[in-house]
Amino acid sequence: MNIDEKGPRYGNTGSGRSERNGGDGDYAKTKRKRRRIPKPSGEIKKITQERPPKKEVSQEIRLNKYISNGGVCSRREADTIIEAGRVEVNGEVVKTLGFKVKRDDEVKVDGKLISPSEKIYILLNKPKDYITTTNDPLQRKTVMDLIGDVNAERVYPVGRLDRNTTGILIFTNDGEMAQGLMHPKGNVTKIYSVELSKPIEQKHFYKLQGGIKLFDGFMKPDKIAVVDKDDQRKIGVQIHSGRNRVVRRMFEALGYEVVKLDRVIYAGIDKQGLSKGKWRNLTEKEVSMLKRITRLG
Numbered sequence: 001m002n003i004d005e006k007g008p009r010y011g012n013t014g015s016g017r018s019e020r021n022g023g024d025g026d027y028a029k030t031k032r033k034r035r036r037i038p039k040p041s042g043e044i045k046k047i048t049q050e051r052p053p054k055k056e057v058s059q060e061i062r063l064n065k066y067i068s069n070g071g072v073c074s075r076r077e078a079d080t081i082i083e084a085g086r087v088e089v090n091g092e093v094v095k096t097l098g099f100k101v102k103r104d105d106e107v108k109v110d111g112k113l114i115s116p117s118e119k120i121y122i123l124l125n126k127p128k129d130y131i132t133t134t135n136d137p138l139q140r141k142t143v144m145d146l147i148g149d150v151n152a153e154r155v156y157p158v159g160r161l162d163r164n165t166t167g168i169l170i171f172t173n174d175g176e177m178a179q180g181l182m183h184p185k186g187n188v189t190k191i192y193s194v195e196l197s198k199p200i201e202q203k204h205f206y207k208l209q210g211g212i213k214l215f216d217g218f219m220k221p222d223k224i225a226v227v228d229k230d231d232q233r234k235i236g237v238q239i240h241s242g243r244n245r246v247v248r249r250m251f252e253a254l255g256y257e258v259v260k261l262d263r264v265i266y267a268g269i270d271k272q273g274l275s276k277g278k279w280r281n282l283t284e285k286e287v288s289m290l291k292r293i294t295r296l297g
Contacts, residue, residue: 126161147279195234
């Protein structure tokens with residue numbers, strides 16, 4: 001059989017239908033009866049899944065956090081203040097670490113009433129000859145003198161810079177952020193511009209690159225470079241360590257005196273356009289960046 005021959009057709013044909021419907025060739029018109037579903041009698045109750053009751057949010061916070069939020073100091077420093085018996089809650093001295101207070105409790109530090117306040121973030125370009133502290137018993141110049149015109153709640157410096165070290169210093173009353181920036185696990189990047197008393201020798205440069213042993217342990221900078229090929233005294237150093245005077249001590253261990261030390265970048269923030277002794281508020285972008293670093297945002 002070729003494709004031009006008429007073969008059998010598959011499917012329903014007229015003759016087939018006529019045979020099933022009595023042979024008259026027409027479809028039998030049949031009506032399909034719809035089954036009616038009887039409506040239930042009585043009230044129809046909506047079935048819902050019962051939700052578990054919401055957990056009540058505790059209105060209590062730790063005393064050290066309350067003090068920190070009040071702009072007095074960091075939480076770690078607040079623990080020291082509490083143990084020293086300098087804190088009163090509703091007229092009673094509290095020395096217990098982990099003690100919790102409510103928002104409406106009356107909390108005093110050294111007799112002064114404190115309260116949680118709006119968060120403030122300030123950047124200062126610190127000059128030489130200023131002490132990084134909120135209060136100096138010897139009445140020396142402090143960094144607080146440089147931000148005395150801040151029309152805001154009390155703030156305090158995050159970390160510290162030596163008296164003769166210049167550059168970026170952050171101030172805030174955000175205790176959680178301050179704690180995160182100062183904590184060793186924070187790994188906050190700091191970049192310093194260093195000027196030495198004499199050109200650095202190549203062997204000492206390579207030694208610093210590989211790390212050097214100090215009295216408080218091994219120290220290796222993240223990066224180190226000679227920033228001026230015509231002046232081997234000028235070095236750039238990047239670290240994340242928060243150890244005291246560690247940049248100066250690295251060079252002193254190899255017989256170099258640090259003439260100038262300037263922190264030019266802290267946690268990705270620079271001081272471009274800000275004169276020494278001047279301050280400015282951090283931008284929203286900078287605050288968000290610090291929150292990401294400290295895992296608060």
